Amino acid sequence: MNKILLLTAFLLAPVFAGAQGLEFKYQGEALEDGATVTISAEEDFFGEMSCETNPSDAPQNGLLLKCPPLVGSTVTAELQILSNTLKASSIQWCMGGECTLVGNKTQLEKTFSPGPTVQVLLDATNIIGEGALSAKLTVSLNEQTKTVYIQFVNEDATGINNIELLPSNHNHAIFDLGGCRVVNGSGVEHKAQCSLLNGLKKGLYIVDGKKILRQ
């Protein structure tokens, strides 16, 4: 009888261990399945703007995958780039000791033997200008699947991107790059402190939160 119980426990151990163990953590906090981690660009050690899931080597820093203590198992990880307007010179994904350059690929896979903790390194480096990247990372182990969404954002106010032309029948408040409202919502009312004279000069303006070029 004891042998049967022991055998049953042995067979079920991976199931329970798996159920308890596989999870994503960010900055030491457990993430719910399907949670989103948003990371803003910061100047990295190389002096460039980067978004990194693990910006330092502190053990609990950044995005980690906690795995159950299973021997002989393999983790399958799939990274899907959902959208990417981030102007980064490189995007690198490392998991399980292997790195891959994302390049123009939108779907990448890795299979590896898990340790108790696996670093999820997704780095977008040397970012120039505004943009965002959205990625979905799914890991599978013994029929368990966990997903985390990673969003990289660079809201660089000095970057000038996605310029649109000003429509002729425009009817919204317009601001210049100094933050002065030069046109209100109904016409051509100029604020005294703004330097523009008699209508809009050619140049860049902020309209409804977007940069607009007046030609």
Added chain:
Amino acid sequence: MNKIYLSLILFLLTACSYIEEGDRLIYVKPESARRVVLLEDFTGQRCVNCPKGTEVIEQLLQTYGDSAVIAVGIHGGPLGFAGNAKYDGLATESGDKYFTYWGLEYQPVGLVNRHGAVKYTDWAAAVRDELSKSAPLRLDVDAIMDKGQIDIMISAYGTDGDVTGKLQVWLLEDSITAMQLMPGNVINTSYVHNHVLRAPINGLWGDDFAIGEGEQKERVLTFQPDAAWNPEHLSIVAFVYNNSGVLQVTKGTLNQKKYE
């Protein structure tokens, strides 16, 4: 006594046989050349696994010696760092162009005698395979630094058949202390980079080159290195390659003043 003379004459007559004129000279093939292996390590200061590739190179150099395996660290590609106002970088435009040309998709990755991309974990096996082959030519390089200019002499000797391809000459620098991203995303600001490709000396893809079996050729080049590069740590790598890969490679340091 007459019998002795007669026997001697008969012996001399029978000892020599007639040899056709065309068979009188026997061609002796040059001694085959040992193939030296060129390992091009496409690396980058932002590449967390690249130090692992460097470890493999160090093991290979320990095992076979630096006269059998010649490693070149080509900094470039997406994980290369070209430097900025704050920090020095080792990536070059040439490194980027080589990375792009070979269609490489990850780092570290290597070319072992230019037979396609090889993952760093497979470098040892690829090097071992190449070392077992012979080479169709021998190469030597001598170089001296004189008044800020490097004079280089490449000597080649054909040992097996006719060879056509390109002769490529590169300038390397060892012992450069510069930052490196390490496994685990750790920054190492005092990482020592060796065999770093500083510049191609005779263009990105070298010069046309041809040599026949038993033929000796020499080529002289000059190069003006960047003043910031340490002459004591500079070396020259020369190799001949064609569509079938790298046929032979050699390396020489700058301070060995072998000719005047």
